[in-house]
Amino acid sequence: MVQDDLFFSNGRLGILNSDAVNRYGERFTIGALLQAFEGTNRLGLPTTLAHDAHRPIGWTVPLCIYLSREIASLVGQTYLAQDKNAAIELEGLYRQYLTYKDQEQFKPYLEEFRAALGPDKFDDGFRLYLECAAILKSDIAVAQFPSIFSQADDDGLIDLASLSDFKYLGAGVFQCGRFCIFADRKFRRSLSLANNTNFFFLDYFVALSDSGVKKRIAIDRDLIGYAPSFKVPIELEYWWGPKYNDDLSHISAGVTRHSSSERDRLYSQIEFTDFWWQSRKGEHIFEAEEIRASRTFSDLKADDAQKETFGCRYVHSIVNESTGLIEHLDGAIRTYTEEEMLARLDQALPEVGRKLKYKKLWRIDGKIKITQWKSLVHHFYLNNSLVGEYLGIEKSSDTERELPIELLGTSDALAAVVPYSISDATGIITGVTFDDRRSTLLDVDVKSYDTYKKPGSPAVYWVRNSTIEIVKLLRKQGLAVHFDDSLWVLKFKDRYIDLPVFELKDQAQVSVVLGSLRLYVSCLVSNSADTVVNFSLKYPLDAEVDVTISVVATEKNMQAFLDHACSGAMSLPTSLSTVEPFLDGVKRLNAKSPGPCPDVFGVCMKTGLVKCLRRRLGDEFDISFYTDKETGVLMFNMKIPKDKPHFLAAMKTKGLYPILALRIDSYDCDLCGGNYLLCGCTKALDSAKTRISKSTPIGTYWSDRPDV
C-alpha cells in the first residue's frame, strides 16, 4: 500500500499489465503478473513517453493484483511530474534508478562475464545492461571479432551473410559462443544506449529472405555482451504491421512535406518528414528525411548543451526506370548541429547540403519487393506516423494510446457514482497487495482508511457499524482486538457491508477471523439480507512481507468464498509462493458466474485495496434535512441540477438512490440494557437487538442498494 503524498500529485490508476490477450497474441499468467509486482513493488518504475528514457514524465507504483471473473490485472498508480521542480527531481531519481537497475541486473553475471572476457578487457570497460549484460569500451567488439569487422564495406557495414557463425537472438543482438554483438546504437530510440533498439525494424530486416538480395548492417564497435544474460525486450506498445497496395505509382513525384500535429509532435518529437522523388540517369531516386524537434544522445560524452546534436533518420532508394524494379534501399542517420538544424527548418530536402555528418546503418541490394520496401521504410521510422501517412496507410489511433489517458466522463450516472455495483452473477472480486512487514500490538488491529471531512475541521476515520459485530465475534474467540476509540461508527442506510482492514499479528489469527466472518455472513444469508460484503485482511507472509487480501462479493458468493477458505479447499496464501494457487482457486470459484464485472477503476483504491467506496452527493444537489411530522423519521429534500439530467434518469430507471449516513452516538442493547458499542452481546450468537438512541446525520451518499 502506498500513500499518495509523494512529491508528485495527481496520481492516476492504470492497468500495467493483465492476463488478457494483447495485440501481439501474448498473454501473461497470474504468476507472471505476481512476479512483475514483486519485481517492482519496492522501487516502482519510471514512466516515460514513447519508451524513451530521455523523456521521463512520471513514476508508476504497482498497487495490487486485481482479480475478477473477467480479468487478472496488475494495477498501478502513475504520478506525473506537475511542474519544473518535480521534473528536475524526477530526472535525478530516474538516473539513480537506471544506474541501480543496471547494477542489479548485471550483478549475477559479473564474475562469469569477467572470467570469460578476461580482466584486461573487462575491468576498464563501462558496465551496463542492455538486452544483456554488456561492456562498453572503444573498439572492444573489433578486438573480440576482428574478422567480422575486417570485412566491413566503406560505410562500415557488415554483410549479414558473413555472420554465419552468429545466431540472431532478436532486437539486433547476435550471439557467438558466450558473447554477443549489437546492432549500432543509432538503431535505438533517440539514438541512446539508455533505450531499446528498434527491434520492429531489426527483426524484420534480419528475417527477410536472403535469396536475391544482399543485406548489410552496422554493428556497434564498442559493445560486447554476455549471451547467457540475454532477455528479449518487451514494449507494450502497438506498432502496427503495414498493409499496402502493391505499387509506388500513386506516390507523388517531387518534394512532399508531412508535418506533425501538435499532439503527434509531443509524442514522436518529429517536426516534419520530407519525401523526394527525382529522376537521374535512368534511375528513379527516392530520399526521405525526418526532422527532429529534440536532441539525440548517440555521443555519450556530449552532455553539455554546446554539443547538442539532432540525429535524423534518413532513407535512400534507387528504382530502375526501365525495369521498374527496386534495386537498392538504405537507411542512415544524418546529424545536424543546432546551427545546421535552424537552417534546415527553412530548407526543403533537395536544398540540403551534402556535408552533414552521416552514419549509414543498413542497406539492401537486389530484388526488393514493393511490400518489403514499404515495410522496411515504415519500420525504420518507428513512431513516425508521417511515413505511414505518406506511404498510404491509414494513420492508426493506436499510436496515441500511450499518452496519459484521462478517464473518460461517463453519461451513465450509476456507473459514475456506484462504480462498484455488483450482483450474484458477477462472482468474487479480489485484490492482493504487498507491504513491508509492520507488526501490530495486539492480535487484531482494526484499521480504517475511510475518512470523513467537514470543511474547516480535520478528517476523521470511520468504520461502518457492522464492524462492531465482527469485533465482538473476534473477542468471543479469545482474540485481543485493538479498536481505536477515536473511530467514528457510521450507519449507512444501504446494504453494502464495507468492513475495514483487519491487520493480524500473525498467520495463526487468519482462520479465526475467517471463521467469524463466515458466521456473520451466514446470518446475512439466512436473513436474505441481500447485501454486498467487502472486507480486507492483512497479515505477515514471512519476516519481511505483509499481504493484504481484499474481497468484494454479494453475501451468497461471499459465503462460498469463506466456506472454501475455511475448509482448506482454497486456503489463503501462507507464503509468496502460495499466492498464485490462491488466486487460481478464486478463479475456479468464479468460473460459473456469467455476469458482467465492474470496471477495475471502480473498485481498486490507491491504497491497493479492493473496496466499495461510497461517493457523496455534491453540494450542487442542495440537500436539506427535515423530520417528518407524522412519523418522526428524518427525511431530506434534494434538487437535481439542470446539467445533470442523467442523474434523474438513473434514479428513475436504474435504481440509483441518495442514502443517508449517520454517526452513531449512542447504541442501546436490548439484551443487557447497556451501550451496545461496549457490551459483550452479539447479534449472531446471542440474537441481540439494537436501537440507535442518539445519532447525527453526516451526509448523503449514492447507492444502488438502499435499505428497504
Ligand SMILES: [Zn+2]
Ligand atoms: Zn448487551
